[in-house]
Amino acid sequence: RKEVEQDPGPFNVPEGATVAFNCTYSNSASQSFFWYRQDCRKEPKLLMSVYSSGNEDGRFTAQLNRASQYISLLIRDSKLSDSATYLCVVETGTASKLTFGTGTRLQVTL
Amino acid sequence: DAGVIQSPRHEVTEMGQEVTLRCKPISGHDYLFWYRQTMMRGLELLIYFNNNVPIDDSGMPEDRFSAKMPNASFSTLKIQPSEPRDSAVYFCASSFSGGSPLHFGNGTRLTVT
Numbered sequence: 001r002k003e004v005e006q007d008p009g010p011f012n013v014p015e016g017a018t019v020a021f022n023c024t025y026s027n028s029a030s031q032s033f034f035w036y037r038q039d040c041r042k043e044p045k046l047l048m049s050v051y052s053s054g055n056e057d058g059r060f061t062a063q064l065n066r067a068s069q070y071i072s073l074l075i076r077d078s079k080l081s082d083s084a085t086y087l088c089v090v091e092t093g094t095a096s097k098l099t100f101g102t103g104t105r106l107q108v109t110l
Numbered sequence: 111d112a113g114v115i116q117s118p119r120h121e122v123t124e125m126g127q128e129v130t131l132r133c134k135p136i137s138g139h140d141y142l143f144w145y146r147q148t149m150m151r152g153l154e155l156l157i158y159f160n161n162n163v164p165i166d167d168s169g170m171p172e173d174r175f176s177a178k179m180p181n182a183s184f185s186t187l188k189i190q191p192s193e194p195r196d197s198a199v200y201f202c203a204s205s206f207s208g209g210s211p212l213h214f215g216n217g218t219r220l221t222v223t
Binding site: 031032034042043044045046049087089091096097098099100101102103 | 151208212
């Protein structure tokens with residue numbers, strides 16, 4: 001089993017739709033979780049951290065389910081500018097090793 | 111703050127040549143990471159440092175790859191000799207502390223012919 005797994009997509013959704021991505025991880029001891037966004041031919045950029053109680057930032061909501069070992073990202077009212085690849089990141093192993101999932105590609109259309 | 115600075119942005123070289131990639135982390139960040147990204151394998155962690163000391167280099171593909179961090183403001187990733195399968199985008203990232211978010215440089219796009 002991979003340390004961090006994501007559905008590669010692509011997810012094609014119309015503007016205004018709500019879309020959700022999941023990401024599973026294998027190490028039950030993982031403590032830090034993040035969602036990153038990567039645009040084509042650019043570097044990954046932090047979208048949001050994921051906290052145990054769940055957290056929201058505008059149209060974006062992140063959740064952590066420790067029992068089932070997955071994190072999720074919900075995007076409401078999708079915009080064309082949300083089109084990108086979304087990467088989940090999990091601290092795996094010891095001493096701050098951060099492992100990326102392969103990413104989920106989102107395409108928002110008119 | 112200028113962010114993480116990588117050089118060069120692009121590198122095209124012939125098989126067998128030595129390649130050196132450079133990174134300047136954000137000032138005050140104690141952790142530095144080298145990742146490689148390809149379409150097939152996504153972002154792979156190659157090695158990371160804490161306070162200039164290599165902590166985990168298990169992702170370094172083979173002996174052809176080496177990384178150093180001689181001081182808090184500079185790191186290099188060297189490939190010698192380079193091979194076509196090393197073609198990828200190499201990202202350097204830094205973070206303030208263990209488990210805190212990574213800040214990426216713009217990456218070096220390496221092509222080995």
